[in-house]
Structure formats: structure tokens, C-alpha cells
Amino acid sequence: MNLKPTIGMETHVELDTESKMFCSCKVVETDEPNISLCPTCLGLPGALPVPNKKAIEYIVMLSLGANCSITKEGMFHRKNYFYPDLPKNYQISQFDFPVGVEGSLEIVIEDSLHTVAIERVHMEEDTGKSIHLGSGRIDSATSTLLDFNRSGVPLVEVVTKPIISSAKMAVAYIEELRQLVIDLGISKGKLEKGNLRFDANISVAEEGSDELGVKVEIKNMNSLKSLEKAIDYEILRQTKMVQDKESIIQETRHWDENKQVTLSMRTKEGSADYRYFSDPDLPNMVINDEFIEISQNQIKETPEKKRKTLLDTGLSLSDSNYLDKGQRWLYELYLSTVKETGDCKSTFNFLTGELQGQMRKAEISELPQWLNSEKLASLINLFENNEVSFTSAKDILAKLLIEDIDPKSFASDNNLIQSSDNDEIKALVTSIINENQDIVERLENPEDKLVGYLVGQVMKSSKSKVNPGSVKEVLLKELFG
Amino acid sequence: MTKDFNIDDISNLASIHLEEKEKLKLQKDLEIVLEHVDALKNIDVKDEKIDIHPLSKVLELREDESTPSLSHKDAMKNSPETKDGHFVVPPSIE
Amino acid sequence: MNRNIPSISKLNNLFLDKELKPSELFEQVYENASFTESILHAHLELFYDEGIENSKKSDERFLKGESLGKLDGIPIAIKDNINVYGYKTTCSSKMLSNYVSPYDATVIGMLKETGSTFTGKTNLDEFAMGSSTENSAYGPTKNPWNPDYVPGGSSGGSAAVVSAGSAVASLGSDTGGSIRQPASFCGVVGFKPTYGTVSRFGLIAFASSLDQIGPITNTVDDARIIFDNIQGYDPKDATSIKPEYTEPKNKKLKIGIIKELMQEGVSEDSQNEVNKVTQLLENSGHEVVETSLPLTEMALSVYYLIAPAECSANLSRFDGVRFGLREPASGSYEMMNKTRAVGFGEEVKKRILLGTYALSAGYFDEYYGRALKVRSKIISDFQKAFDDFDFLISPTTPSPAFKFGEKTENPLEMYLSDLCTIPANLAGLPAISIPTGLSNNNMPLSIQLMGKPCSDYSLLDLAESIEDMVSFNHLPKMTKGDI
Structure with missing residues (x-):
């Protein structure tokens, strides 16, 4: 029996607004508990919700960015369940009229493009935070502390169709979605801060079967790494169960980071009946064409558009995707640099390899003001045209990171320009051949490793001022004709 | 239809613990009301559109501006139990 | 109008003419309250200190000729489901016995701007669910006309204080008749404005799509002044x-009598009042015609699904976590279950359970969904009726005030006392109850007028002309003479 997994993702995105979703309390990032509360987000008797316009603009932008159609006449529903960190014991959410429906996201796995179908994008509010006190074990808490600062922060839930087929694909999807909200400027998109939180619905079924297997929901995955591990674990667990003819129970499990397993969460009986109904405090919401246009006009960039721009420079899909998901300045620097070098691969390699590496080592997070694309392009051109060795290029870059220099004049002032003068190289080669007759005699063919050794000797004797490519060429000509 | 009415399920959903003698009275009263509202079944509502606002008002949105909130003291003053600026409840994990 | 307390306009003239000081009025009203409270139990709390202080500020303003308007110095009572900063807001529930509000309802903020003073908070059926105040966790309010009778509800306290003269006016809230029915039982004016004209912010919600704050007053003009503010x-x-706000097209009005509220189930007493007023209206040249709104008979059923459904979620926030009562328990869920078991009275539990059921999986379409759709039909029926009529008339209640315990056995009997008032809430219409006569046992009787949405001011005008025509000048037993 061949089993295939099917995964659907539910992702909550915390929007980056000034005020909360249904009240004017400031959205705060602080450890000081319960300081940004009003009667509405604390669920005090008599308080009422009024939705945040910016949040609705943001969710329309996200829906458009995920190629969804917009529900023009929508409404808010109450989702009823009792939990201490949910102040009203119902969450204002959307049910049968979500803002965005039927969209798709293009994702990249290694060097191939895939599409993830989006089922819905809906607006809701966040809950407060619970801190369980006790012996440290989750099941022996002695009391629970509640902080409601997060209560009422605008959340968008993005739900995919059950269409994802592997942990890698799920990770690529989250990376794409994360980049989308960052590029749209609607969320800080920091996983470690909980700006993006995801659950995975996983089932396995026989290959070729039209029906899905029993669905298990996995929660508590706080990083892409744990997402990948949890999905892989759960697929294995379910596959084994099916193979052993055990039946899978529809349930919610959480990922245990320490044990590296998914564990069943005991759920309250009947708690799944959310009794959704249209919130009588909130009249029907009309999102008209004008509103959609205003939101559309705020979309400056999406990862899909950026990727196309990168592909257009000649870069491979996986390199394009790498820059797409990286820091904004690097993406911009690449584009302006490649315009001047005209060489996508060497520009990509130099920026992502050498530049990022040196910056990391030197603990520099921002490029110095003077280090613009013009200087970088001139440096890349120097070694690409064999005017300086790669080692020298690295040295020049290191200097550039601390001082405003012109790469070309610096290279010539410091005697770093490599000679491409064939006579000079020929003289050096001849003298190295003479000095190493024993080796020359052992050479069998041009692919012999010892050729490299001889090139090295020539380089050494020239103090790296000649171009290694030219050296090899001359050497081989001398030796093998 | 009232045979489906299971007061234990409903009180569980509503998070209200009921004593046995309370259940009997409530069950009886609720059955009386449910029988009365059964009359609605005879009304033809096929093409009816629903609007939650009786005057069909359309939602107006608020500008994204923050205004000062309740003071921490006012926010906490009705709390049955507090600790280090938090509200405290018995453990919410079973 | 010959009532024991002058109208607001008259009081304002007395202040302006320096014949009476706001603080003297406040003392007098407070004395009335002290005299009647031990029997009536209409106020849950009296704000003497702040009241006298504020009325002295009014004295100053009148002295300097800087009065803030007609409500400056007028003592007003507030139903205890409306938040007033720094005071307890209990909703007559054990759940909130210790709850002190950290904010003002919007209407309270607006009244504070007018210079009016608050006498205190008035009794109600717990969370405004009831028609007699017998559901108050702090004991019922008595009817000032006869303490053996209920004052109506849920704004029973607010109606009784005006009737007894222990406030000049009061604020109530009306979800299915909770302003008009007690106003009728207590022989005063009760006005439920068009849904959405008065902010609900700070009113503790019972059923959000039906709730509306409005005034209970001695005269229609008083109601107009409060509403205006x-x-x-x-x-x-x-x-x-x-x-x-709309005005009728012609001076000569066309008024419809709702046939379905003038038949079996509505007492002869109550029907007679409508007939009496019809005669008076016709005499003054208006056209009054019987009309049929057949779905009116479904209103009660629709209401008893929609209101419980909304309340089942609205009252979820009372859980012992952040405020109010908390019962000890070893876990959160148990704590919430127990707190809600102890904190809510029987009627509140009944409605929460009913609403929970109506919304639950498998029953939604059959109950709540269907009720919403019938509601839409009722709304369109009213819209059609208002194509033909400027206003509609009916009794306010099927019968005058009943005795304590008379309707507590069968929930339906109690619910039926809102038969005539519920339709206006379902359709969001403005509706007013004005006293027009007395029953055989000397309890007040009223008629109700309904108008199309936003006809509030013209509805008040019509009510005022009826008030003049009937000149209801009876006084309840429980009053302390004239001022």
C-alpha cells in the first residue's frame, strides 16, 4: 500500500497597526502586563467593538497579494468558546463571508515552482496571553496568569486548501506567506515574536484515492524547523498506524519540542461547537471597488513580483528565491549592482557569499553609506576581468567595509593589479618548470593534480600578482604543447 | 422536536453548572418556550435576506489611531485575584 | 399636566426665575426617595453626596446666569445596567454585586455635560430579563400605585422612581418593551427611540440588535428634552x-390601529383605551383606520429566539476571570461553571440555555436562522404599513399591572406581557407609551404609538397632543405631595 500525506495550513498573521482591531488601544510590544487595555478589549460589560479601517485595508492587500477574490458584502461573526484568556468568551471572527476567497500563492522548492491554493483569508482578533505557573510541567500548573495586552490585536487567518504534500512544501509556503506580509508592509512577520503562528492539518491516504484520511491538527510549532520536523513526524506516525491497521483519531496534537514528538492534547467534550452567528454589534461590512482600489494602490511589492524581477536578470530560480526571501537591502543592492556588472551569477555569489560573510564576521548589520552598488560593481569587475585575484578582492572588500575607498585606485596603489602580461608569466612559468624538473617528469596528462601544484608555485613566486587562469594556460602550453 | 433537547449538553456549552432539581424546572420551562416558537415553522422564509442591523446600516470603520487606555489600576480594580500586574485564575490547563 | 413634580421646562423656568434652586429640588427629590424607598425598593443605590454637590454647582450657574440648558440641575435616575464611572453597576445580578465601573456610558457622559444630577441607580430584572422586576437578585420593586402590584420590567425601578417623585426623570433600556411596559404599569411616559439614535456604548448588553436606551418621564415634553440630549x-x-429625522407629509395624520393587538389575549380595559384615543384623534381631524400586520403574531416567537441567542454570547463575559463574582475551584473551567451557576438567577440561565440551544450545531437553521428571516419579513411588513400610515397605535400592554407571583409559574405568561411592545424592537422603530386612563382596580392604562424609523420627534409631537387631549391627571398612592 502506497500512502500519501495531505496537509492544509492555517496561519495567523498579526497585523502591524497602531491600534487594536476593535478599539483604540495601542498595540504594544512589552513585558509589562495589562497596560494597554480598555473596556472593549478587556471585555468589560457594556463595551462595544468598532473595526479598524487600516486592518481591513491590510487584509484586502493580503487577499489581493494572495490572488484572492474579495467578498464585497461581508460580516463579522462571533465564535463562542470559553477560555480564560478570551475576554468575552467569544472571538470576533468571520465565518461564511471571509474577506478573501479562492486565491493561490506561488512557492519555490529548490529549483521548481509550485502553487498552493488558498481557501480563505479572514479577519479576527487575538486573545490575551496565559502564563501557567507551577512545577514547570504543563499538566501540573498551580495557577494561570493572564496578560491582556495582546487581546484584540488584529489577526488575519490564512487557510490553504488541503493540497500541500510534504513538510518541505509547507515550509516553502510559510516562507512565501511570511515574505508576502513583510513586502506588503502589513506585519512585522517575525516568527519568534509570534507575528506568524501556524497550525497544520495532516492526514494520510492511499495514493490515487479521492478521499482524504482522518485529519489531525498539529499546534505549537514555533519555528520553520519545528514545523518541518513536526510534519515529518506526524506523517510517519500516521503512516505507521495505517500500515498497522490502527485507526487514526481526529484530534488536536501539539508538537513537543523537547521530546521531538506530537502529543495528544486532551480536549473538552463538546468544545468544538462554536455556535457562530453574525455579531449584532457590527453591521454588515461593504468593501466597495473604491476601497479595493485604495488597498491595491498600497501594494508596492510582492515576493512573486520580486522573484520575476530577479529571474529577469538571468538568475536561477533558487538563487532568485534566496534573494527574494532575504533582507530587503540585499535584494536592492543586487539589482543595482547587477545592472552595472551585467553578470548575475558572479554578482549574486559575491554579495551573498563574500559580502554577507564578511559583514557577519565583522558583526556589521548595515552597509556603510559609501559602500554603494557602483563601488561593489567596480570591485566585482576587477576580479571578474582578472585584474585582481579573488584574495585581493576579498581584502579590498574588507577595507571598503571600514573606509571609503575607490576599489580600482586602491588596487593599483597597493600593487594588487594582476599581470596579464604573457611574457612576464612565461618567464615565471619557465623558471618554475626548471626548478621542479622532478615533478614535471611525473606529469602524465593536463588533468594531473600536480598541475595545480605548479600553478600554485608560480602564483607564490609572483606574490599573487598574476592571474591564475593565465598561468595555467601558459603552463599547460609549455608542458603539453 | 424537544426530545433532542439535552440540558446537560447545553449547560456544558454555556458553561453553567446546573443542580439536578434546577435541571427539571429549566427543562420544563424551555420545552414550553420551544413548543411556542415552533409556530415559526409555518412561515415561508425561502427568499428572505438577513441583515443583522434592523435599519440595514452599513458598517463604518474607525481610523487607525490610538487613544489612551484605562489606567493599569482601573483595568485591574475589579479583578478577583492579581499577581505582579496579572489577572490570576486557577490553572486553565487540565 | 397636573403631576406632583413640575415638568422639566417648568422647573427650568423656576430655576431661571430664582424661585427654586436646583439643590432645593434635589433635596426634595431625595426626601421623596427616602420616604418611598423603604416600601418601593426602586433605587439600588442613591448618590446623595455627589448629587447635592452637583446640584450646588447648578445653583452657582443659575446665579451667574450661566445655565447649561434645560437639564441643568434636573435630578435623573439611571437604570443599573448603564455604566457610571466610579459607581457600582450591578444589573441587579449577584454576578456584579461588587463591580465598580471604570468608565461612563456615552449617554452618561452626555448627561453630565447638560449639568443634570444623578439620584442614583435603579432596580431592574436581572440583566434586563423580565417584565416585573421580580427577577432582581436584590428583591423586587413595588408599584407606587399599589405595592401589591408589580411595577413592570425590566426598567421597573426607573418607572417607579418617576411615578413616585423620587427622580424627575430616568433612563431605562428597552429590548422587548422594558421601558414602555413598566412606564405603562406605573402611569408615566416611556419612550423607546429609533434603534441606533441613542448610543448603546456603556449599556450592558442583553440583546444587541434590540436594546435601546430611552427616557421614562412624567410628560412627553420631558421625554423629548431628555431624548434631545x-x-x-x-x-x-x-x-x-x-x-x-422625518416629518409627516400632512398636518392631518393617517393612523393605523394594529388589528392583531386588538383581539383575544388583550384585555378589554386595554382595548378601550385605544378606542378612547381613536375617538379623540378623529375628533381633532385625523384619520384612524384598522390595519392588519399578520406577522405581529409571530413577533413573540421571533423575539424569544433572537434575544436569548444574542444574550447567550453577550453574557459569556461574566465568567469570574477579570471582574465580578468568582466561586473558588481547582481549575479555570470549573471556576467559570460554578461562578455562572451561582452568579446568574434562574431566568438569566433559562435564556442563556435557550439561546445556546438555538445557536448550536444542527439547530441553528431551524431556530435562530429562521427567526432572523421572519424578523426580516416583519420589518418589511412594517415598511409597507408606513407607506400607508404616518403612525400606528395599539395598547402598550395586554393588561394593566399584575400582582407579584401571578405570572412566575409559566414563563410564557410572563413573556406575553410584552406582546404589544416587542414588534417595535424587532423592526427598530420608535415607540412611546403614554398613560391615558385607569383600570377598574385603579391601576394605570396606556396606549402605544409607533412610528417609522427616525420619526422620533414627530412621534413625540403626536404623543404630546394625545397627552393634552386625555389629560391624565391621576396620582399614585406612594407620593409625597407637590413641590
């Missing part, structure tokens, strides 16, 4: 509207 768009209430 509390109406208006509130950005904090998303259901609040920007009203464009």
Missing part, C-alpha cells in the same frame, strides 16, 4: 446611526 451618532457604537 442623549441622541446622536456615537463613533464608539458601530450600530449607531446618523439620523435624519
